[in-house]
Amino acid sequence: MKTSLLGMATIICTMFITSCSSLTSVSEVKEYSSRSFVPQTRLMETQTKLINKRANLEVEPVNTKEESSSMVLLNSVLDETNNLFTEFLLKEAETYIGTPYRYGGTTRNGIDCSAFVRSVFETFNMNLPRVSADQAKEGQRISTDEAREGDLVFFATRGGGRVSHVGIVHGRNENGVLTFIHSSTSQGVIITPITDSYWGKRFLYAKRVL
Missing domain, CATH: 3.90.1720.10 (endopeptidase domain like (from Nostoc punctiforme))
Structure with missing residues (x-):
């Protein structure tokens, strides 16, 4: 089944919380923060395979140039997820x-x-x-x-x-x-x-x- 871009964000965020690991930051696009996740075209095939393996879904690769607005949304979701995880981590430490x-x-x-x-x-x-x-x-x-x-x-x-x-x-x-x-x-x-x-x-x- 093919997922929407929003579905991709949900899947990746779920993977993030489960594994407690962050995705690689890329700074090629100026408007993205240093903590943003912006998949490069040459990495999309590998990322798609990883998502398929984890979620058992068929995910269409995203053209980062045509879908930059979707990447901004994905960055925002991932950033909020990372902040939430860190907040929980520090609360436990306290x-x-x-x-x-x-x-x-x-x-x-x-x-x-x-x-x-x-x-x-x-x-x-x-x-x-x-x-x-x-x-x-x-x-x-x-x-x-x-x-x-x-x-x-x-x-x-x-x-x-x-x-x-x-x-x-x-x-x-x-x-x-x-x-x-x-x-x-x-x-x-x-x-x-x-x-x-x-x-x-x-x-x-x-x-x-x-």
């Missing part, structure tokens, strides 16, 4: 605020930094490695200016530039400074600005895993 830190801990009675991040993402069926150094190998490296809610930030608390701490980007404060939620050894799960006197000196980089 339920841990006040949980004490415990080295090797994995529960709300006591949890370490990497277990905290892993537990939050696991709630949405996204599996990350157990330790921060391995989590740092996931995703795409980004600048702090690009970082947004749901991205991961990594720190070297033992010197040598080796990852030993991780947190989740929570947003930006009233001064536009990036904040992150994490399990700190001294205060447990808290929200901290990345310019904090302690953490600012130990910050390494941010990565996008969504």
